[in-house]
Amino acid sequence: MLKMNKDSNDMKQLDDFPGIGKKLPYREPIDFFEGLSEKTLRQAKLREQNHRRSLVLWRTVAVAASISAFALVGYFMFEPELTKSPQIVQEKQLPEQPLIEIAKQPEIVAEIKKEVPEKVPEIIAAKENNAEDMGDILADLSDEELMQLAAMYKADPFISESEQ
Amino acid sequence: MNETSDALLLSLIKNPASKDKGFLQLMDTYKKPIYWHIRRLVVSHEDAEDILQETFINVYRFADSFKGESKVFTWLYRIATNECTKHFRKNKNWLKNAELITNKMLGDISVSDTENSEAMLVKFQQAILRLPEKQRMVFNLRYYDELSYEEIAQILDSSVNTLKTNYHYASEKIRQYLIEHA
Numbered sequence: 001m002l003k004m005n006k007d008s009n010d011m012k013q014l015d016d017f018p019g020i021g022k023k024l025p026y027r028e029p030i031d032f033f034e035g036l037s038e039k040t041l042r043q044a045k046l047r048e049q050n051h052r053r054s055l056v057l058w059r060t061v062a063v064a065a066s067i068s069a070f071a072l073v074g075y076f077m078f079e080p081e082l083t084k085s086p087q088i089v090q091e092k093q094l095p096e097q098p099l100i101e102i103a104k105q106p107e108i109v110a111e112i113k114k115e116v117p118e119k120v121p122e123i124i125a126a127k128e129n130n131a132e133d134m135g136d137i138l139a140d141l142s143d144e145e146l147m148q149l150a151a152m153y154k155a156d157p158f159i160s161e162s163e164q
Numbered sequence: 165m166n167e168t169s170d171a172l173l174l175s176l177i178k179n180p181a182s183k184d185k186g187f188l189q190l191m192d193t194y195k196k197p198i199y200w201h202i203r204r205l206v207v208s209h210e211d212a213e214d215i216l217q218e219t220f221i222n223v224y225r226f227a228d229s230f231k232g233e234s235k236v237f238t239w240l241y242r243i244a245t246n247e248c249t250k251h252f253r254k255n256k257n258w259l260k261n262a263e264l265i266t267n268k269m270l271g272d273i274s275v276s277d278t279e280n281s282e283a284m285l286v287k288f289q290q291a292i293l294r295l296p297e298k299q300r301m302v303f304n305l306r307y308y309d310e311l312s313y314e315e316i317a318q319i320l321d322s323s324v325n326t327l328k329t330n331y332h333y334a335s336e337k338i339r340q341y342l343i344e345h346a
Contacts, residue, residue, distance in 0.1 A: 016335050017288065022308055025269055025285040028199065029209065037191040040217050041184060044224035051225075 169193075170236040177227045187224050194237060195220070197309070198244050204304045205248045207262035207293070215251055219244045234318050241309075241319045245301060252297060259293065266290050284342075291341035292334075298322075299334040306331050 141149070173193070176186025198219060203212040222243050230239055252258055269286045292300055298320070305316045306327075313324040320327070 016307070017338070020284060020288050023285055024200075024204070025266075025282060025289060026203070026207070026209070028203075032209075032213075033195060033199075036195055037188045040191060040220045041187055041224070043217060044187070044221040047221055048225055 171232075174227075174230065174232065174236060177224075183224075183227070187220075187227075190223070190236070191220050194240050197237075198240055201241060201304065201309060202244055202248055204292075204308060205245075205300065206251060206258065207265050207289070208258075211251060211255075211258070215244065215247045218247050222247070235315075238315055238318045241305070242321075245319055248301075249297070262293055263290070266293065287342060287345055288338070290345075291338040294341060295334050295337060299330045299337075302327050302330040303334040303338070 138146070173186055173190045176182045177190060179186070195216070199212060199216050202215045202219070203209065206212050206215065219240070223240065230236075234242075255261075266286050266289055270283060273282050273286070292303060295303065301320060302316060305311045305319065306313070311319075313327050316322075316327050317324050322330075
């Protein structure tokens with residue numbers, strides 16, 4: 001038993017159980033302490049080696065994860081398709097031919113006519129009634145109004161390019 | 165172990181060139197007292213062996229962190245005690261196993277006048293096992309290792325007055341148990 005220090009004032013307390021003393025009812029196995037230090041040293045070195053290996057592994061994983069994360073962020077930030085507006089993307093995606101076919105239906109045409117500016121119904125009405133009146137109507141329009149009309153006509157998706 | 169020897173051992177361990185040699189010397193010096201400190205707490209030899217090994221592996225790996233603010237043996241006892249505490253937290257059935265061991269010991273002791281002392285030793289250990297963890301540690305360090313309250317305070321990170329109270333209550337409970345189970 002290792003006796004490191006004795007406080008002589010408290011020695012009486014250590015004899016609280018005089019009939020029992022310091023003996024223990026169990027023993028260590030025979031030769032237990034033989035070679036224990038060398039065996040423990042081997043275990044300690046192995047543990048340290050494993051710890052260093054796992055550190056290297058985790059650092060590698062952390063670096064790889066960081067690079068992947070940055071690459072992913074960069075992809076989503078700078079990918080060209082994603083910077084365009086949804087409307088244009090949608091127009092590109094929608095097939096034009098079927099829309100034109102649908103647009104030629106009489107009820108759809110009537111619906112569209114309701115939404116165009118005031119001058120266009122006059123123009124369309126004139127076209128339907130008397131083509132000669134068209135020239136008079138156009139002559140009454142200002143330069144600005146003519147330019148607007150031309151732009152609208154050009155942008156009209158329901159008029160084929162050959163008609164334009 | 166005097167302070168000069170401890171300082172020499174520490175300097176050997178902290179030097180990478182002599183770390184292994186210093187560690188072997190340190191362990192040869194302290195393995196028995198540390199083993200018995202652990203064994204008195206956990207009772208089972210297998211558990212004590214595992215904890216002893218874990219204690220000295222930590223000593224080897226973290227020797228650089230010891231700044232010499234306390235004595236070497238205080239530092240070693242502290243690591244060993246912390247490992248025992250971890251063992252108690254991890255193994256909820258450790259007390260049941262310890263009681264099984266002591267009951268088996270009692271059963272193995274045949275009834276005779278000369279062996280009454282052996283039975284008394286076992287009952288003494290059973291009484292210590294029934295103490296709360298802190299009281300058990302204080303009692304063992306004071307009664308068996310005969311450490312001063314100041315040294316125990318460094319190991320258990322507690323005040324001297326608290327430790328004196330712990331020891332007093334522990335002694336009373338053990339005495340009471342021995343009277344009831346005489």
